[in-house]
Amino acid sequence: MSKRDRAKYKLDRRMGENVWGRPKSPVNRREYGPGQHGQRRRGKLSDFGIQLRAKQKLKGYYGNITEKQFKGIYERATRMRGDTSENLIGLLEQRLDAVVYRAKFVPTVFAARQFVNHGHVKVNGRRVNIPSYRVKVGDVIEVREKSRELPMVLEATQMAERDVPDYIEADHKKMTAAMTRVPALADVPYPVHMEPNLVIEFYSR
CATH class of the missing domain: 1.10.1050.10 (Ribosomal protein S4/S9, N-terminal domain)
Structure with a gap:
């Protein structure tokens, strides 16, 4: 961690x-x-x-x-x-944990790493538990069926504070996602x- x-x-x-x-x-x-000196003017x-x-x-x-x-x-x-x-x-955006976060399967980037580590995610039908795994355009990311009802997952898909970017195609009914293209800096939210x-x-x- x-x-x-x-x-x-x-x-x-x-x-x-x-x-x-x-x-x-x-x-x-x-x-x-932060800290006792946090309010001092920064040089x-x-x-x-x-x-x-x-x-x-x-x-x-x-x-x-x-x-x-x-x-x-x-x-x-x-x-x-x-x-x-x-x-x-x-x-950076091709990391598996980043794609899981962008697809709104989890609420935070920290949760994304843990979610992948614990084996809740499949890539092209194969279980992958390496957060740094490099996702290729067209790869299908899927939340394992038994993990789809986790409170964290249900909370994340309903979050209104962020949207799924247009370079990620996410289906929250099937709990699948795919990267449609590698984003440029201007595309990343x-x-x-x-x-x-x-x-x-x-x-x-």
Whole structure:
């Protein structure tokens, strides 16, 4: 499990943004950082600090990605043709836990990792319990039949605070989903502004 699982909103407060767009985020009530010094005026960030902040925000958004995994995704993105920033976002959105979250089978990105880990998901009819599994366009993601009545799943499909993006085709009656195309940065419904170009600058220093 991710170390951030118990203190996920700490990232919100440190960034001063509602990173996941959740109603319970503390920045909805307190627009300052965590800790006893959180209300002090923040100094101007260096270029390195701005890049690091962008990396932490993007990595944190996907909830459970370790630094080793995240850097590996960056390295794969650099080897692909096209814009590296767009490639990075595309690879992040192709993670199985990200697709499960986007399809609204679970309420949070943290729940998505646990849901996949516990074997509730099939890909093309085969059970897959690896959250980082790379989903290809056209793959059929399916919630196992015995898992479809879980309270978490029923709650997620009824959530009004977010919609299924147009690059995911989801059927909540059959509890299936498929990625119709690899999204670009502009297609991804991030609740806050993400800057993958700064992440690329951070790693390419």
